[in-house]
Amino acid sequence: MSTIAQEANFDGLIGPTHNYGGLSDGNLASANNAGLVASPRAAALQGLEKMKTMHEAGLRQGILPPQQRPHLPTLRRAGFTGTDQDVFEAAWQHAPRLMKNCLSASSMWAANAATVSPSPDSVNGRLQLTPANLSTMLHRSIEHPQTQRALETAFPFADVHQALSEQSVFADEGAANHVRLCESRGAQGVELFVYGRDGYAAHRPGYPARQTRQASEAIARSHGLDPVRTVYALQSDAAIDAGAFHNDVVCVGAMQTLFYHELAFADTAKMQSDIRAAAKGLFEPIFTEVPLAEVSIADAIKAYLFNSMLVQMPGENRLTLIAPLETEENIATKNYCDKLVAGNGPIGHVHYVDVRQSMRNGGGPACLRLRVTLTDAEWAQVNEGNRFSPGLYETLKEWITKHYREELAPEDLKDPAIMMESFEALDALTRIMGLGSDFYPFQRGD
Numbered sequence: 001m002s003t004i005a006q007e008a009n010f011d012g013l014i015g016p017t018h019n020y021g022g023l024s025d026g027n028l029a030s031a032n033n034a035g036l037v038a039s040p041r042a043a044a045l046q047g048l049e050k051m052k053t054m055h056e057a058g059l060r061q062g063i064l065p066p067q068q069r070p071h072l073p074t075l076r077r078a079g080f081t082g083t084d085q086d087v088f089e090a091a092w093q094h095a096p097r098l099m100k101n102c103l104s105a106s107s108m109w110a111a112n113a114a115t116v117s118p119s120p121d122s123v124n125g126r127l128q129l130t131p132a133n134l135s136t137m138l139h140r141s142i143e144h145p146q147t148q149r150a151l152e153t154a155f156p157f158a159d160v161h162q163a164l165s166e167q168s169v170f171a172d173e174g175a176a177n178h179v180r181l182c183e184s185r186g187a188q189g190v191e192l193f194v195y196g197r198d199g200y201a202a203h204r205p206g207y208p209a210r211q212t213r214q215a216s217e218a219i220a221r222s223h224g225l226d227p228v229r230t231v232y233a234l235q236s237d238a239a240i241d242a243g244a245f246h247n248d249v250v251c252v253g254a255m256q257t258l259f260y261h262e263l264a265f266a267d268t269a270k271m272q273s274d275i276r277a278a279a280k281g282l283f284e285p286i287f288t289e290v291p292l293a294e295v296s297i298a299d300a301i302k303a304y305l306f307n308s309m310l311v312q313m314p315g316e317n318r319l320t321l322i323a324p325l326e327t328e329e330n331i332a333t334k335n336y337c338d339k340l341v342a343g344n345g346p347i348g349h350v351h352y353v354d355v356r357q358s359m360r361n362g363g364g365p366a367c368l369r370l371r372v373t374l375t376d377a378e379w380a381q382v383n384e385g386n387r388f389s390p391g392l393y394e395t396l397k398e399w400i401t402k403h404y405r406e407e408l409a410p411e412d413l414k415d416p417a418i419m420m421e422s423f424e425a426l427d428a429l430t431r432i433m434g435l436g437s438d439f440y441p442f443q444r445g446d
């Protein structure tokens with residue numbers, strides 16, 4: 001059975017403490033840009049413009065709010081007491097590294113917020129979301145309780161599960177390691193879960209593999225997916241070691257098409273045959289593999305070719321790749337894109353967007369959004385403040401311009417004023433987006 005459904009992109013609104021903390025081992029951009037002066041205002045506006053572009057193209061666009069930073073509950077749990085300002089100052093003095101982790105605006109990368117299975121794929125016919133525990137990186141592991149709250153607010157009609165156990169066996173990074181393929185959005189699809197390691201095996205040498213097979217299997221089970229329509233594929237060590245800390249750095253899929261780098265998977269032939277078997281009777285999958293000889297893995301990762309959004313624009317019969325400007329600036333990836341659209345494959349257009357502030361932390365256009373396929377009835381039930389509109393765009397633009405700093409240097413993060421300013425901004429945001437007056441921990445006195 002098939003109903004009418006469309007994919008919506010829910011972008012993470014970039015928070016006021018956006019900075020370059022160098023916090024993510026294995027993420028080359030994060031390491032290489034550590035300590036740079038950030039521009040939170042420009043970052044948030046770049047993100048907002050991307051949302052506007054997608055909305056104006058006729059796609060459904062949603063917004064997820066930023067999280068509270070500094071995250072005082074984590075600091076209080078680590079033994080810091082007193083007023084918010086006492087906690088802030090003592091934490092900087094005695095645990096500066098922890099403090100830096102508690103100041104990251106990393107919830108902007110909504111592709112890591114949760115894994116999403118739309119209602120046609122689930123046995124109970126409801127939208128399924130599992131917030132990612134993000135347990136590999138300290139600064140990201142503190143996101144999931146607030147993510148859960150944000151998803152429950154945005155999708156009151158859905159099954160929002162608890163994040164998996166916060167343990168290495170269940171390390172989970174959400175939709176960045178998950179692709180849904182389908183014939184039409186409202187029909188049964190095939191869900192591909194990509195993992196970097198077996199949770200029970202010894203850790204691999206080199207950069208961390210952030211997703212385990214056990215985490216992916218647990219999510220597929222609790223989302224009520226049909227095992228016949230579910231595929232698991234292992235990332236290649238070569239990709240992880242080249243800096244593909246999430247599979248979406250080397251692979252993106254939409255509708256029947258999977259677009260990926262030759263080195264993305266440990267066993268590409270198996271991945272293809274497993275997807276073909278899972279799609280049997282539903283659709284014929286299309287594999288667009290980018291050969292190493294045309295785009296090296298280093299270029300793919302530096303230019304973020306695959307961290308693009310692959311979207312079906314209304315009225316177009318071929319897909320559109322929404323790529324970062326860095327893909328246009330790299331000769332190898334630009335040449336590849338030109339060739340791609342000149343051919344007669346499934347991808348017919350490439351559109352470049354400026355998300356440079358996020359890119360410097362390893363977050364391309366695809367990292368900034370969580371894809372949620374929704375029926376018309378479900379979209380209508382999404383909290384209004386989470387649905388992008390021209391009016392909300394104007395209000396958010398004003399809000400960013402009023403509350404965000406133009407520049408934020410590492411030293412500026414030590415000023416308690418940044419905490420006060422952020423809380424004031426977020427308090428105003430809860431009213432703009434209709435999130436309730438107890439949405440953030442500081443509003444609850446936590």
Ligand code: SUG
Nearest residue numbers: 020021022023024030109111176367
């Ligand atoms: O988890 N960067 C993020 C980037 C996430 C990109 N998401 C996807 N590929 N879906 C990460 O590594 C860097 C923060 C810093 O260093 O300040 C950071 O968290």
